[in-house]
Amino acid sequence: MAGITYGTIYAIVAIGFNIIYNTTGIINFAQGEFVMLGGMSAVTFHQFMPLPLAILCAVIVTLLIGAIIEIVFIRWLHKPSVLRMIIITIGISILIRESALHVWGESVRALPYFTGTSVTSINLGGVYVTPQVLWVVGVSAVAVAVLTAFFNYTLLGRQMRACSANRDAARLCGVNAGNMVTLSFMLSAAIGAIGGCVVCPITYVQYDSGTPLAIKGFTVAILGGLGNSTAAVGAGMILGILESFSIWVLPTAYKEAISISILLLILFVRPSGIFGSSEASRLKEF
Amino acid sequence: MRKRIGITLAAFVMASLTAGAAWAAEPIKIGAILSVTGPASFLGAPEAKTLEMLAEELNKKGGVKGHKIELIIKDSGASPEKAFSFAKQLIDENKVFAIIGPSTSGETMKIKNVAEEGKTILLSCAAAEVIVNPVAKYVFKTPQKDSDAILKIFEQMKKMKISKIGVVSSNTGFGQAGKAQIEKLAPENGIKILANEVYDKAASDLTAEVTKVKAAGVEAILNWSIEPAQSIVIKNARQIGLKVPIFQSHGFGNIKYVEAAGEAAEGVLFPAGRLLVADVLPKGHAQKELLVKYKKDYESRYKEAASTFGGHAYDAFLILVKAIEKAGGADKEAVRTAIEQLKGVVGTGGVFDFSAADHNGLNIDAFEMLTVRKGKFAILKQK
Amino acid sequence: MTLLSVRDVSKRFGGLQAVSDLSFDVARGSIKALIGPNGAGKTTLFNLISGVLEPDRGEIVFCGTALQALSTHQIASRGLVRTFQHIRLFPKMTVLENIMVGRHVHSGAGFLAGMLNLPFTWKEERRIREKSFEIMELLGIADFAGTEATSLAYGQQRVVEIGRALACEPKLLLLDEPAAGLNMRETSEMGGLISKIRDMGVTVLLVEHDMELVMKISDEVVVLSYGQKIAEDRPLSIQKNPEVIRVYLGDDQ
């Protein structure tokens, strides 16, 4: 069950990667920080307001931070090199993390369970599951469904896809490509924040919990084929479950090393992902 | 956080100003190397806050033997290489009288030699027993011994007729030192270890580990860790329906861990110093007055719960001041000898009785068996 | 005597048959030109010969060795060197340095020798430098030795690129549209240069669109259309070949 919880959150981070990658070709190494920011600010808001409102505020705050990042750091760069973008987004990730440390301090925080308490559990066919896991899976499924609908059935979503397919052509058709990039940062920040809110009762959140998530999320994004978000969901589950089973064979301490080894292996053998063929990886879904 | 940096900077400025000025009584410089940030910040942050509070308080009262205390806090971020650099800096450059810290065993072990070579008193706030066993001339530590905590737990287990346990420990120095001690002491005390799991200190879900322990058919879980991950063990164990008693180490002594585990923490048993239950200690207990005062001062100043970790720094500071008083002045050798002669010093961790062979000074009585009742620490009532 | 022999080579990209069952030989000491309308497969063929691409079928034999299993740098070190249609000089390097890179296959100092700067290393370095100056003198670009190569005028960059290739002392030089982007005067100078290179004993295989240049300097011409060879002959005969005229007048010009 832990595998599914983690798989979901990895998938969410991977989808965040994909949204930005598809519109800009940038891998945003600060993706994990959005999850942290979502969780942290939700905990803070929850001190003043009821839970649903706190989560909403947290998502909005993170979304705005996503927009600010794009406008301040990315927008005005003219065709930056890959190396430069990698370093800039890593810098942003460090900056967000350190700011969080100085704003929220070093302590571990958590939201209360949405339903029940930490000891409540539901028996699902012999397996004991905390209801929060259902929240995680449910909310994430809804988020993915809404995103898919957005990209397929709304004008804005189609414009964003047009941008990802061919930026110059889209611009000729009157699409403001710059705004689309901002929007993609906002979307991926928002989905990260939602993920952060739903998992933090289970996993807790701390100023430095974003970076490992970014690495796992990237692994999943690669596993599913960069840019392919539907595959990312499946890949997320695979990684999450593999990880939780790995500890039966190897010491827990090596758990992360295992998922990274999987990443390296895939990069070496099939950089287009296990679900993608090398030609299909050129096709971009949202 | 910002304020602390301010104070550190101020300390630097003062250091440079006072270097030339001739004051009536030279201030005593005390260095502190603490993991204020980084993976061990849950230790270092309260320690740094405690030291600042104590130094300010003491200086207001006129210092010790006419000397003001000048505190130089360095944030090592739990990096041994920084701890090494700072220890060198404090000893060679700032010429500090003594060093309090570091917060972690790993860092302490790296600078043990530096302190020995620089003939500077080191009062570590880290728990591992190797720090003072074997004894190094200038190195002391204030946290209680792991082995005493374990013996206290085994004592309790015997009372509860528990003999088959599952041990889970974190992969840090604290966790592994505890694990080694448990493995060593268990047979002597008639305890069988049926499952022995190690988890990552940064883990956030340990269902698989506790499932393994459950499968082994244990009568109790002994969870040895000082990191936040320990509350996850408790939570996950209850979630999978494992209802046996859970014993924790003295590293559980932070109310945040109870909050993190939520309801699952109810009834958890652990040995700890008495700071956590200061308010409910019987009147007239030797430590009561000091503990209540520290708790009140700390909580009103920093608006957060006091933890036993801050208490380790409190004791280090206290011991140093007592030893300076006893030695009659700031002479390193005299004070070092004075620490070894300190007896019956009441601190947050217990009553310290130092000797040339014991640089920790605490025994099994430093621990009280505690439990969690209604989300709060409480003294375990013996039936 | 045959230096390079292309035998039944085919290459397919997805649904496009870029080169099909192509065969021709290049005789030692000759200038051979490949012409054909756009999309005829000339550049693909160049990439196949220089090892950038691998043929689906067929054989490419150079000096008795099959090339298709070799990588680009191995092919180059056997004496088959190319230039690029879009000039590929090394940025942030001077003209001299660019040409010195060309001497790579004729020197041997590795990482260790380079770091230790042993006597033999700097002697070798001096020889590389001398040889490079020799080539620059030959091509009349010695004045620009210290200039950053990519800052030169286009025509001069072409010359530098050929100079860099010559520094490899190739047996066969592949020139990919050497006159592209050059004006009339430069084109005719380029023609002279290519003939001079042949006279130095270097065999030349070139792809070129400028017919005047091709007809003036080539010993033999191969005409490609849709990946297939439609003619191979002396320039004068090619000009009269009805098939070639049809291809060019009908499809291209």
Add this chain to the structure above:
Amino acid sequence: MRARYLPVVAFAGLVVAIQLATHFTDSAYHLTQLTMTAYYSLLIVGLCMLIGYAGQISLGHAGFFAIGGYLSAFLTTHNLAPHQAGALISLLSKSGLLVTRSDLYGGSLLTVHPWCACVAAAIVTVAIAYLVGGPVLKLRGHYLAMATLGFGVIVYRIVLGTEFLGAADGISDVPGFPLLPGLEIAGKSSLRVPNYYVAWGLVTLGMVLLLNLIHSRVGRALVSIHGAEDAAGAMGIPTARYKLNTFVLSAVFASLAGVLLTHYNGGIGPSEASVMKSVRYVAIVAIGGMANLWGALSMSLVLNYLSLRGYLGSFDDAVFGTILILIMLFAPDGLLRRHLFSDVKRLVTGSAADEEAP
């Protein structure tokens, strides 16, 4: 020809000048941090070679530093005395590869000789670098960055999770490194000045080697690969092998830095393998101007020194993050770029140039 050694001489002069200055102002304690800085600089100039000249980013070099440091630390502290009866150990012992020394408390230890440990660390590093570098360097862009980062994380996780490597506490009580009779690399205050010279002497040596390399046939080939890889291949340069060799070379620099600093500090902990360290090293190379050894070296000197002195306090990582962003946004060629002068001229004449390497 010899112009490249002029800065080396000037640099050596600076090293001496700093020592003399600390001597006469009675502030020799600065030398401790400067010595530590020197070892980090060794890693950084090696990394500069990889990033700046071969054009390959590595976000995992702290991993190589840790491999060197941990291997040497483990071999020189692990007591082999209980296994003395074993055939292998006694053979090693007889061949002089082992050394007996007494620990802090008077006990006797039988461990591997530091020199052998150092050689072993170098050999293992070369092997790992070849194994990892082979497939990793076939990747480009994001994939390359992520793969090297992944390698770093794996090393970090292994040292953090392995009991005989001390888990979170690392390895302590590492003996000094006996360089010459009477001179060892160790943190003892009495050896402060010689250690300072040894460390910076090694950096100077490293610089001379790398400068030679840059100005050699190999260096030229590397720059050409960075500039136009296809053309370099067409000139007969084995591009993949050259990139791999540079990767291994920089890994060896990192590993040796790890070995020596571990002996100087008397121990090593997992923080040396953390991703943040790797990022920090890349940041320093970037600030120095990527393909600029002197730039990287001087930035390493300044930033590592400030960090090790604790001047950056709790903002240590934040400062590095900020610098990284600012440099990449406003001066992607680094602060100390090679063509600083001409850039200033271009700024004055007002022609904006926004060129980027692909």
